[in-house]
Amino acid sequence: MRVSTRVILLLALLASLLSFAKFNHCAENNWQSPDQYVHACYSDIPALYGERGLDKGVWAYSSGAESVEYPVIQGAVMWATAKVIPAGVNNYFYGSALLLALLFIFISLLVFKMKPEFSYLLPLAPAAIASMYINWDLWAIATMLLAIYWFDRKAELASAIALGIAISTKFLPVFLLIPIAIIFFRQEKMAKFVKYAAITLITFIAINLPVALTTPEGWWRFYDLNLNRGSDWGSLWYALSNLGLDLTHQNYLSVLLLAIGLTSLAIYLLQLRTPPQLAQIAIFVMIIVMAVSKVYSPQYVLWLTPLAVIALADKRDLKVFWFWQGAEILYHLAIWQHLAQVTGAKFGLPVVTYSVITLIRIGASIALLVRLAARHQSSRVFPSQFLLSTGESYP
Template sequence: MRVSTRVVLLLALLASVLSFAKFNHCAQTGWQSPDQYVHACYSDIPALYGERGLDKGVWAYSSGADSVEYPVIQGAIMWITAKVIPNGINNYFYTNALLLALLFIFISFITFRMKPEFGYLLPLAPAAVASLYINWDLWAIAMMMLAIYWFDRKAEVASAVALGIAISTKFLPIFLMIPIAIIFFRQEKISKFLKYAAVAVATFALINLPVALTTPVGWWRFYDLNLNRGSDWGSLWYSLSNLGLNLTHQNYLSILLLMIGLSALTIFLLQLRTPPTLAHTAIFVMIIVMAVSKVYSPQYVLWLTPLAVIALIDRRDLTVFWFWQGAEVMYHVAIWQHLAQVTGAQFGLPVVAYSAIALVRIGASLILLVRLAARHQSSRVFPSQFLLSTGESYP
């Protein structure tokens, strides 16, 4: 079903308002626990405002081990909005929510540009809409989507710069370098890949070096946390532990499964009949990374939903898309109701039920991956046709 740009923008605006109404309950009741979990309106934005000294104007990376646990651009956004907007925690949340709403509208627009026949799906995806204001992820997602859009339109330098910015905002987009490398390899353009990688690395270095050199401990905190953290909410490892299968050496197992998954993806992309597009393959690498990672945050659905939309081929793929969204909605309810119980609510979701639902969520994402991979393997949609349908015909 094709809709106009105006309709997509209106849907995205309405989705942003609906999501804000959900989170605003917590703002009006003071972000108290277990109430913020019972009403599923918890957000990291107010939670970190005081915990990381942002309310006192402290630079995001100057507190050593207590610095913000995010890459440089996200930390800078957290700090700048705290400096510019005075008068308390709710104003801080409202300002960041407004910026995130604008980003969601932009992401909906760029998704529509890449996949006009399914562009309406992102602002209608319930799990994504329910998660808009949990964290600052949309800043990185917007740059990642721009990187994909420009890459498939052959604007490789702009794409590499956008990817470097995205990686400096949230590290997940680094994994897009794998399908990008394979696409260049399939096209026999190794020199172009080296140039692309050099531009992305240079962009990342230009952004990160000033912070790494001036506040190295604070800058390193994000990377140290991700290298050494144990299993956490939503992950395969955390769920298995709660269900009685407490595997040792989870760091190594996570890396091993990641290597296996990425190797399988590489083999799959190399044996496709024609070189794939980044828009068609980005979803695969992101699902693999998230499925085996040591944390699988509820807002990660914001990363996968636009990628899933631009990877759809035709209406036959809608069933698996909505099935996966249903599993994500179920998990969205489960995580908050379990945390409600943990923080003293009269009613809540026991840990065993929560862990089982977390595994269902991971399983649903893998089903989405397998379905889309099978469709792309058998499809006769070639890159030239894809580009024509997703941007080349637009001014």
């Protein structure tokens, strides 16, 4: 279905307002527990405003072990908005939500430029609407999508800089370097990949080095937390543990499954007849990473939804898209109702049911990956042929 820029703008604005209405219940009730879980309107924005000293104007990384648990740009955004917005937890949430709404509108318009025929799906996706103001992820998602947009349009310098900024905001986009390397390899342009990766790294260092040198403990907190954390909410490992399969060495198993998944993806991409666009395959990387990671935060669906939309091939993919969105909204309700029970609500979701729904969500995301990958099956070549591929068709 073809839509205009005005329609996308209107839909994105409507989605932002609907999401705000959902979260505003908690703002009006002072973000109390278990109410904020019962009504599925919990947000990290007000929670961390006081817990990380942002209400006192404290620099995001100056508190050592109490510093914000995010990369540099996200921490700077959290701190800067707290400095500019009038004091008060709800003022902070409303101001931050306004900026996130503007980012969502920008992302919707960018998706329209990349995939106009399916762009309406992003502002209509229920799981994305439900998750818009949980965290600050949209700042990183916007720059990641810019990196993808520019890469596929051969603006590689701008893309590399945008990717470095995205990684400095939320670390997840670093995994896009894998399909980018494969695309350059398929094009026999590995020197360009080295240059691209170097620019990304230089951008990352330029942003991070001042903070790492001046407040090293606070800067390192994000990386230390992710290296040493155990299985957490939403993860495969947490669900299996609750269902009686408490595997040991979960850190190693997570890394092993990630390596297997990314290696399988690399082999698959190397067998395609022509080098794919980054926009077509970025979703594969993110699904693999999120399926085996040690945590899956509810707002992570905001990363997957625009990538899924721009990867859709035709209307036959819509059924699996909506099936996956249904599983994501089911998980969105499950995590909050389980936390409601944990925090003393009269009604809630038992841990076993929550864990089963977690596995359903993971399974639905893998089904989406398999369906989208199958769209490329007709473009496959024999393994011995991929080194010859420079973009021409094979007989």
